[in-house]
Amino acid sequence: MTSIPPETLAELEAEITARHKTLSKRLRQVAHFMIERPKEVAFGTVAIIARDADVPPSTLVRFANAFGFQGFSDMQKLFRAKLVEETPSYNERVRLARKHSQTSQHTSPMELLEEFTTSNMVAMEQLIKEVNTNDLEKAVSIIYCAQATHIVGFRRSFVVACYFAYALRHIDQRAFLIDGVGGLYREQATTLSKNDALIAISFKPYATETQDTIMSKPNGVPLIVITDSQLSPLTQYADVCFVVKEAEVRSFRSLTASLCLAQTIAIGLAYRVEEELNGSSQ
């Protein structure tokens, strides 16, 4: 109980992490709160924090004691100190990174991270500007009406395809990922039935496999395309086509915008399903 207390929040967090397993049920609950919501801890009163962490106030004091502090307030100081010292606002960090990248020819990972996050944010803003409401509604409708949805995408696009399949399954939609294992993508594509739908994702350099898959699908199966250019070889076959401009940093392209779009379609679908259920039951 009278062991030496941690002197920084980082130290405390390390100790909490290390001892997490050995703590009692309630103390573990507090541990969670400390790690997950440090800002609330920094400002809150014992009563408020106790309420939000769903423990009695005394448990907070016990927790502090268990980590060597005199009392809760003593521990809280660490949380406050952290908040005071580090508030390098986003803008400040951008400025620092920029300055640094100009003075040294060495490209540090932190600079890269700054560039990627910034570019991705720009891409997000673009996405919302350029995506059309009708297309979005239509895409949702297509999947909603389909008995099953097949998704195809290779190389970089595979990541998006994979996520799409995950998201759809997550909301209880039948989703099949055409992964081309053993080069059998054509065969996988022929398993599509008339009432299914196909989602194809393809970026430069457009994998021919994706195009092949589309060509092999039965007539009448609706196609949703996510690609990076109006001139992509896929656009002409699409019932709905999303042209997504991804962030590009040092000739490397992101996928965040496409992922965000996929997520939106999936959740939009979830709401559609829910609404139709409620609507028809009344």
Added chain:
Amino acid sequence: MTSIPPETLAELEAEITARHKTLSKRLRQVAHFMIERPKEVAFGTVAIIARDADVPPSTLVRFANAFGFQGFSDMQKLFRAKLVEETPSYNERVRLARKHSQTSQHTSPMELLEEFTTSNMVAMEQLIKEVNTNDLEKAVSIIYCAQATHIVGFRRSFVVACYFAYALRHIDQRAFLIDGVGGLYREQATTLSKNDALIAISFKPYATETQDTIMSKPNGVPLIVITDSQLSPLTQYADVCFVVKEAEVRSFRSLTASLCLAQTIAIGLAYRVEEELNGSSQ
């Protein structure tokens, strides 16, 4: 005295500036302190702030009253709020988006897209704030020194794992994706050799397979972890651990921040390789 008080710190600061000249000597002294040392005001007690601003405690209360607040504590809230909200602009937008979508019972896909993009932007800002330079450098070094890198992640994390593998191969690094086909993840993990590295990605609810994989790796193989909480079961085994807070909209989590981090590490590695080559050839 009972005028309407400012509602944000910015408003208060504006008012202080405007009325600065008309204030009495002591109140002006307080005004100075409020403007110059807002962080101390946010955390300090009346007694401490009074001491540091070299005025009696009562003057602080008078100052607060003069600007329309009930008391000092009331005014202090503004200072605290400022410190809590990390990204006022985007948080505001998220809040507005949420509010808007609550007024109508129908949730349109476009509204969802607005929410997702906004939340993802916030997540990007958080990412750059919370990722530590040293960790980033260390992660790059680990992969740089490894003969081959193995990547493991199941369910949602699989998408990130997949992208990581893609990105590493793209820059000519040997990367193996532990996909657990046929439940053989343990066997896949045992193929790691001493000089390899392992990257593990795991989010709630932490798949036990990932943990199993880690446990099966040979001793001494360095481990890089990407997860969503300091208390994740993986952190304790990690040589480098990134805790990434993903955007969450309507209880659906994104992956954009993790993807961005993966991208950064991969490209950071590419630069490292390039720099080492140039360095040694001179």
Added chain:
DNA sequence: CTGGAAATGAAATAAGTATTTCATTATAAA
């Protein structure tokens, strides 16, 4: 089961803090 130790939570108590009061001092107008 059963006894004993640890954990828990409600309530009492202690500590700390903000606010108000009021006597005193400075300021400005007549």
Added chain:
DNA sequence: TTTATAATGAAATACTTATTTCATTTCCAG
């Protein structure tokens, strides 16, 4: 200079908040 008014600060008070206590429950080891 005088007087009315505003400003000021030390100390008392009222409040809030942290901490401790103790009766009760839970959890194990025997």
